[in-house]
Amino acid sequence: MTGRPLLLATMSLALSVGVASAQKKYDAGANDTEIKIGNMMPYSGPASAYANIGKATAAYFSMINEAGGLNGRKLNFISYDDGYSPPKAVEQVRRLVESDEVLFMLSPMGTPSNAAIQKYLNAKKIPHLFPASNASRWSDPKNFPWTMASAGVGYVSEAYIYARYLLKTRPDEKIAVLYQNDDFGKELLKGLKEGLGSNVSMIVAEVSYEVTQPTIDSQIPLLKSSGATTLFSFAIPKFAAQSIKRAAQIGWSPLHFIPGVSANLNATIVPAGLDSAQGIISGTSLKDPSDPAWANDPGMTAYLSFLSRWMPDANKADQNYQFGYNVGQLMSQVLKQCGDDLTRENVMRQAANLKNVQLDTSIPGITISTSPTNYSPVNSLQLIRFQGSGWERFGDILTDDRVH
Template sequence: MRSFGGGTVRGTAATAAVLLAATMLASCGGRGEDGGTQASGECQGQQTTGITDKTLKLGGVYPLSGPASAYGDIPKGIQAYFEYVNKEKGGLDGRQVEFVVRDDGYQPPKAVEEVRRLVEQEQVFALFQTLGTPSTTATWDYANQRKVPQVFVATGASKWGADTKHPWTIGWQPNYISEARVYAKYLKTEKPNAKVAVLYQNDDFGEDLLGGFKKAIAGSQISIVAEQSYEVTDPSVDPQMRNLSGSDADVFLNITTPKFGSQALAADAKLTDWNPLHIVNNVAASITVLRPVGFQNVQNVVSSTYYKDPVDPQWANDAEMKLYKAKMKQYQPNADPNVPYHAFGWAVADSFAKTFTAAKCKTREGLRDSMRSLNNVQVGMLLPGVTMTTSKDDGFPIESMQMMQFKGERWQLLGQVIDTRKEFGPLTG
């Protein structure tokens, strides 16, 4: 066990036998062994595990180790936000927030193990972020059976918003189909006859974005001429890149997580006889992915975004960016504020704060209802024009993005924010 800011990070050393022996806790509200606070009035009888009048306990699951460990930067931004709120704002709606972080190594079985620990042993009020489509897929049945909010999961799979059988789980970032729509719109304008080669992760994440792209280019002159998949256990994607380079594609769609994103970018730079327009998906577009490849090797690569880039000078005097950088330095002094994953963490934590504060009942049911009734909510770290909106039947908080291109040592925004709801119509999965 090691300290993580104001919260706690614990490993996965406990055995499965411990889990099997764990006592299943009652899911009803009211004060009792769970230490919850008594709900009153119309909130009477709702779940109050993990929350009192003075405290709020949340749990998150991230790959702090393993092939997707770059995402381990996200909870540092979250922790900085909660420490700022706790120490300078009197807590979240008067409650001190404890954020317990677990490591699943990007392995779904471990994610199940860690989510069960958070719910049954830590008795968290809500699961705030489980990262990755495979890990979240492995845990959302459990969370919904236990009626524990699984709030703003860190994955853009479209099913978090389209599925109505799991009302306790919701995404946050633009879903992969919406992201694919943005790339399709960009190509229809910039390269309407594009021939596309695709590298994608062989799981729900990769298939969701690729499937969305195929639907979005249907009826256009854009075609996919080559596809290669990889497994998260593969040591390298170099063989796949060599195969793709043999196609006559003039666009390369890079659908990868950070480790493999770096590999694909590096391989593309070495393939001197192939020079496609390189589109890297948002989850692998962090500066921490590009830097190891060498900035000189990633010039003119394009991607999409929806939140402010800490190294973009246009935000130098932005009030939210200034606050974020100051509090990162104060509460996470060993973390670089310029890393976009830290800014992502700050943004999603602020989104949670606004959602929780708006809840009529400070109960699990109240949080569930609040996250499903967001109405054009503004979050300071999101790009201007990007807001959060949901309804009972629309679980996609953010569906707007803006294209960006890498120039020099940073991303530069291209064009305007694209609202995919308006451009392509509502997304139903």
């Protein structure tokens, strides 16, 4: 081959190489064979019950890797312990970004820890995706364009929905509130007050606690003395369990609400005592594996098969595993959409371009959608009540249609 044909062949080869090169784009943390994903969990400390979220996400990615990975790339999930401590979280996220060079951060656990790392990640333009916290600050694309909110209903919306339910069904209640003295507890309290609106005077007592306290034994009698007939325990599992148990000990039987993040059989209800927990109300977006209604549901079947294969010792009643599974499934969808453009900018672009994604273990009708101006993937939940030895769904799916 000589002369013009050789020139054309050379140009054709150069063009094809250029196209292939253009199709594959990488930032640190990604290449032809691997995607590095950063994560932090409280594997120790007062919120260690949530560590099962990280364990389930790790197992989900192991399942993906065994099947060949995503678009031919294995998912390297690097998860460190931050002990539910904001200073430790800052230390660990710097390690993940600057030493491990992860492509993005996925579902770090807890409002305090995520608040501590949010500015750093946004300044570095590292995607901060689906924090395991339902605080509204993760849904602020104007000020934090690199942070995308959780795949759960936001704390403000959750408490708002509880308040609207209470006003509709029991408008004459007197309300006492126990809340964790940080963004987590304060956002739930804010949502409750927004939902009550002009009826906010229904709240007759508010008492906070610090996550470093060993117990809340003194707060519950104080709230009882207010004459309240409804109690909201805006608390993580350890303290939600204590509030249920302590109320029973002092003979107080208010209508009792706990947040969805604490509607956990092993971490909350069992320590509190099943008898003491009867009638507790919460909300969820997840199917209950013990509910016969999902016995033949394809999504639940897929989830239970995953547990049997990858986490055979997991307690199926622990919804932290479901949350972690959902995080893995949702992130896999984002990465599929990314294709071979694994730049941080495109990861963020695809996370903000999800359309009615139905996750395996989410209740039908509760789907995930995002856009460049909507960083709140979910704003609906199903009310649940603890009866006998498990949770029962009741009423319709409820939605907060406001924009936060």
